[in-house]
Amino acid sequence: MPAGCDIAFTLNGVKRELNVPAGMSALEMLRDKLGLTGTKYGCGEGECGACTILVDGRSMNSCLLFAADCDGRELVTIEGVATTPRGERLRDAFVANGAVQCGFCTPGLMVQASSLIERQPCATETEIRRGIEGNLCRCTGYRKIIDAIATAATEKSHE
């Protein structure tokens, strides 16, 4: 077996130290080593967005990121996003707008949406659509997801 790497990073606000195999992806580390199963495997090659997490504030496909490269970084998963005021607002908007059906793509979309409205609080419909084009959803037809993100973006009073 190849030698592991010792890494230290912040995960959802908590410092973590871990030894990970060199070939392990951040997605596998989160799901299999740390038990954070909110981040989903949908394709393993960065095409579906189900595994989206925040790395130093930027949204990334965790399936394409080596766990070893998380050293020194700040990671936020859906479990972290869901407990922030913005995450709660998004969750409520996803629920109220009917943006969830089977729900498998939803955590990735929640994380992507959180990153999107942080960067572009006044995102237009077109910007929202482009902002989630890396996230595939097979159930909803995206309409209600776009509406949910727009709703959460306009309800800024909570923050």
Place this chain on the structure above:
Amino acid sequence: MSETLIGKRIPKLDAPDKASGKTRYIHDLEVPGALHAKILRSAQVHARIVSIDTSAAKALAGVHAVITAADVPWQRPIGVAKDHLPLKTDRVRSLRDEVAAVAADSEEIAETALRLIRVQYEPLPVVATPDQALAPGAPLIHPEPHGADSSPHLKSAGAPVAFAGKPDNIAMTFEYAQGDVAKGEAESDFVVEDVFKLHYVTHCCMGISGVIAEFDPNGNLLLYSNTQVPFLHKREFAELLGIDPARIRIIQPPIGGGFGSKLDIYPFEPIVIFLAKITRRPVKMVFTREEEFLASPTRQPVLLKLRSGCRKDGALTFRTVETVHDNGAYTSWGATTPFVMMQTISSLYRVPHCQYLTRAVYTNNPYAGSFRGYGNLQATFAVEAHMDKLAEAVGMDGLAFRLKNAQDPGEVTPQGMHFKSCGFKDCLATAAARSEFLRKQAENRARWKDPNPVKRGVGIASMLHVGGGAKIYPSDGCGTILKIDDFAHVTLMTGASEIGQGSETVLSQLVCEELGLPLSAVTVVNNDTDITPWDVGVHASRTTFIAGNSAIGAAKKAKAKILAAAAAKAGVPENELSLQSGYIVRSGKEKLFELGKFLRGLHFSDRAELVMTTFYYEPPSKHQDKGFKGDVSAAYAWATQVCEIEVDTQTGIVRLLKVTGAHDVGRVLNRLGIEGQIEGGIVMGQGYALTEDLMVEGGVVKNPNFRDYKLVTAPEIPEMDVSFIETLDGEGPQGAKGVGEAPAICIAAAVANAIYNATGTRITALPFTPENVYRALHGAAKAPAWSAAA
């Protein structure tokens, strides 16, 4: 009166957990001590297996079992025609075929072990198309009985003869006739004929396939499964294992999308069960996305020849249809979709004379399963193209021509389908009016010679689909157990599966409507065959109708019992009492008892017994006979969709701009849920029409990934304007009919008509990718031909 819940926008009960990442799908479940399974699939499209050497794999540390067909001589064939052994014996028939399987301490070890298995193949000629399969002297896909073939270990006593084999490559045929098509053609003033070619697509559920199997020391099997059909699959697994079905328990964790893909059992499920049996450990297997593309079912590719006619006054006279379905190497539900196709052929519009013949043909391709719409996308694509062509021949506009031939409520079609509620003409008129179909159609057509290379088009198409269950099995039943505790908390145990479509929410809503309780008063249990009552599965847009009626039945029983007790206690006539907003109310306003308190009293007084059971079976009607005459559903759903597109004639790019839909749904129960179903269906239909194409060449899937298999993404979705036609079906729960499949059905047909309206070119082969459209517009495409070795 308390405010009704019917027609309101009710958020899905499971949405908060799903949006927080808390929902545990099968992929997220860890069973202590579980082994991880991987399957070795064929390296050849069609070949004889000469030898399999598993010794090196077995010797690898961390490997608990390596199995081939030789290790499970008792395995039995699965699938709709029972032509498919989970582990292949002497022959592989497609690239997905399961040759060996490993159970190991980790997925990585299992993966390594697969690479150590040596298989020697002797290639056989590949049958890549139905044409090749039907050609004289074509190699046979199933030439001999599986299980009693050349493999000596399978000749041992007691080994089942799995499948008798097929003397030709025809997996299944369907024939249907009504009237006399020769007479119909003789009476026709106009006759058109075309060949349509429908392509391979696949479900692409975001939650990929997986299963966990575990035996207890008594030999009882616990299966965590994504199945859409838990109760019927218990029997299938039991037959496979030669055990009593009562010893199998299926738990369905939340399912990451179904769309029909989980209507059959597939080899990986029995194989994981074999591994669990042999290792005496829990065994888990989850596909990779590539495996999902290669080894899960497809929508069936169809070559369809349609000949139709009408009189000068626009009345349809006849239809003759012949189809060839690429069945793939094994038979799953895809082979039976002609059963649905013939309903559209015979009964969407009034046609006195029809003849229909279809053959599902074995090839060495991936095999076709059930997929939302179930053959209806293909049939509607052809029928609606001809509605346009005949309208043009007669000189009528497409709307008037369709209205002339559309069904009315109360009609019984020559096929014997009884349309009790039918809002078809309302659907046509509403969708056409809201989209300004006629005006736009005329304007677009006037611009055919316009120099602007970007053209606009508008197209219309309609559909008929089962909306009140489907009489596929001898019964279409669903049971409910409903209990109410002493805080007026209701537990609804239903046979209906939740696959993301929102059944648990709509069933709760129907129960709360009867009991005058808020949705927060209900917990739904719907995923454990040891608890929930029997049901035939989530398919055929049946759940709201069948499970909904069942749930209402249980709630009504509870209500009657509560009101009788309250009447006795208060000394007032029962018919003056009702349940409203958590109270037992007299004459619609006087609050007699708070329901929770009253029930507590009942429970402690020993007289409560608030456990209700009901079963709903579809109402008696004439089932189809052997000639397919009769009713297939207790109610039928209708819809019309108008698609507006833009075609860039210089690039072949077609953009779907707007879909105006009108759906006869009986009644809207959960407005938020039904909008979600329809929008999702429209976009799935858009993918079928424009972007999705599972490219299979010589039996090899060329694009098993999301980079090359293009799903529609958020920037591409059309504007959607959806109207609901509420016909209040007499048998439907609160008047509702099923809607799950309907919205995906007409999009491709309407887009085809829109491309014609934009360009004057009719394309009869899907998908409308830029390359295909460009070729068609520039005379470089070959129209599909009917050869099919017929």
